[in-house]
Amino acid sequence: MQHNYCGQSCSVVKCWQWNIKRFIMFQTNKTIQDKYAVLILNRPISQNPDFVKSFWNNASVRMAVDGGTARWDTFLNQLPEDVQKTMKLPDFVTGDFDSLTEDVLNKYKKKGTKTIRTPDQNNTDFTKALMELNKHCQQENLQLDHVIAVCQNSGRLDHILANIQTLHLVKVDNLLNPNTTVYILSDDxxxxxxxxxxxxxxxxxxxxxxxxxxxxxxxxxxxxxxxxxxxxxxxxxxxxxxxxxxxxxxxxxxxxxxxxxxxxxxxxxxxxxxxxxxx
CATH class of the missing domain: 2.60.120.320 (Thiamin pyrophosphokinase, thiamin-binding domain)
Known part of the structure; x- marks a missing residue:
């Protein structure tokens, strides 16, 4: 008998229950009980702004990954000024910063976001961001239920396949706590x-x-x-x-x-x- 992350149980040895409504709010005024992290990768943010606002602000950890920082900044600047003030800062900006200008990087540094340069070229910025997230969770004794990477399954095919590779590495290389699941959110x-x-x-x-x-x-x-x-x-x-x-x-x-x-x-x-x- 194995309990799954949503608190229910199954009668077989290896059984998982999945309910995305536990972390993707279908009503913006609903409180989410699960703890999750949001990673913004380097693709345009296409989701409904009302969804993104609540999804971002309710996250336990918020990360912008390399060029994803500029994507977040663009999304933020398109919101009304009074709404921009309600949006929480990224907790971290990570990456080798080959897709991010110094201006945008320094903008978030000055606001108090922690920046972590990850120059290793043997892993993608997505994979390295998960490594840094795991360090943070261990230091803060934080158990995340979910990690959701906001991206798009469009553009370069090798980038799309690399994102799927990262999903595999999470399990193979124990990048995160085994009870944490990583999802890719692309458009709808x-x-x-x-x-x-x-x-x-x-x-x-x-x-x-x-x-x-x-x-x-x-x-x-x-x-x-x-x-x-x-x-x-x-x-x-x-x-x-x-x-x-x-x-x-x-x-x-x-x-x-x-x-x-x-x-x-x-x-x-x-x-x-x-x-x-x-x-």
Missing amino acids: SISWLLSPGDHVISVPEETRQHRRAWCSLVPIGTPCESVTTSGLKWNLDNQELKFGELVSTSNTFDGSEFVKIKCSHVILWSMRVPHLISE
């Missing part, structure tokens, strides 16, 4: 890795009822020899997911409140969250 979608075992994913009503809802299960790094699902329009029954053969992209939901997935190997789960951007 969210993605994270599912480890081998059983998963129960709570699907928000607005997602499963949306006319253009979608989800996907993609094997990353190695084939997933066996996947069984329920709650999808096109379910899998002990089938292999493998590049060159079957990959479950552009799937969707059957209207059920939960999607259940049993997988033999790691897969990347993604789903649409319509309220994140304005239609």
Whole structure:
């Protein structure tokens, strides 16, 4: 019997319960109980400003990663002046700073943001930011439930793949506490890795009822020899997911409140969250 992060339990050895509503607010006046960190990567911030404001200010830790600092600064400057004053500063700005001007870096230094230069070229700025976040959590005895990287799955393909690589390194290299999950938030979608075992994913009503809802299960790094699902329009029954053969992209939901997935190997789960951007 293993308890999962959301406080419920499952009757199998390896079982995870997932509920993104615990950290993505569907009502801006709702208090979030879970502790999470937000990382802004170097892509335009496309999400609804009302969502971003509450999501950012409710975070336990706020980080801007290299050029993501300029992206945050641009987003901030587009807000009304009175709203800008309500926005919390980044706790950290990290990176090798090859994508960030000295002007923007010094602007946040002067405001009190801690800046950490991470020159190592063997890891991406995203990976190094997680390393610095882990140091901070250990020093402050802070246990995070989630880390959400705000980016876009567009632009350079190698950057997109590098972000997925970072998700793997979190587990392989123990970059964070094992009870902390890292998510990628891109436009109106969210993605994270599912480890081998059983998963129960709570699907928000607005997602499963949306006319253009979608989800996907993609094997990353190695084939997933066996996947069984329920709650999808096109379910899998002990089938292999493998590049060159079957990959479950552009799937969707059957209207059920939960999607259940049993997988033999790691897969990347993604789903649409319509309220994140304005239609």
